[in-house]
Amino acid sequence: FVTGTNVGKDVKASKLLKEYDRVILACGAKNPRDIKAPGRDAKGIYFAVDFLKATTKSLLDSELKDGNYISAKGKKVVIIGGGDTGNDCVGTSIRHGCASVTQLEMMPQAPAKRAENNPWPEWPKVLKTDYGQEEAIAVFGHDPRIYQTTVKEFLKDKNGNLCGLVTVKLEPKRDEKTGRVTMTEVAGSEQKMEADLVLIAAGFLGTEKYVADAFGVDLNGRTNVATAEGAYETSVKNVFAAGDVHRGQSLVVWAIREGREVAREVDESLMGYSYLEVQ
């Protein structure tokens, strides 16, 4: 097979399993979490990865001369999601020449220094200002992030084009029964905000269903392809999974590590032993 072949759509899983002794699913976790607020059908709302991918492709193909990308030039951009993908959207929108950029984050702002319940050597849960946010501060004079805020409604004009948002403040509330803390709307905190381009960077929901369905593999509670702890074989014999499709949206270094480990496990399952080194 060649690039451009979509397994599960263009090629049946059963055909692959018939022709090959082992199959490794390494197809990422790009299924985006949507924001299902009224007005979601307004023209001018895109998923972050579609925006970023189109820009990168156009840049590599033609240095953005072919115009085959979603332009933020002159637009009031609102990015929903304060994570790394949202940060990439902030930087890219500024480089397109946006008129303004705002990043909405549902969680509270992290402290500048470690909290007492987050001592060394735990991962420090402190405020991180990434390159996109630094560029926003340099260009517009302020951090683009607004915390504890989400979108309640997308507003559109008479032609169906996005023209603004209704935002609402959120506060952490503990459920007396379960003890779980969830971010809950603050009544009466709704505000209108102008926007003509919205980029949804609200996280990812694991593997795409059609791939899992095609192979009949079980998913775990986080909708990633399930395997036993520390192993890569799925619930279907001879089908393995590694990288984001296995651990959820993660990092390139983890994908490399899992790629090496799954190769070793497959080698062992074929040969009965493996000399492949993971380190």
Ligand SMILES: Cc1cc2nc3c(=O)[nH]c(=O)nc-3n(C[C@H](O)[C@H](O)[C@H](O)COP(=O)(O)OP(=O)(O)OC[C@H]3O[C@@H](n4cnc5c(N)ncnc54)[C@H](O)[C@@H]3O)c2cc1C
């Ligand atoms: C916007 C963004 C920014 C990121 N920035 C960083 C960063 O700065 N540093 C970092 O370490 N990580 C970053 N990551 C995460 C990183 O990209 C992933 O963790 C890593 O690429 C996972 O590798 P993978 O091989 O598991 O999956 P992927 O790299 O997603 O590769 C999956 C491949 O499978 C193909 N595919 C999917 N379905 C099918 C199918 N049915 N048939 C055939 N092919 C299929 C896809 O087209 C893709 O080429 C970022 C992710 C995003 C979304």
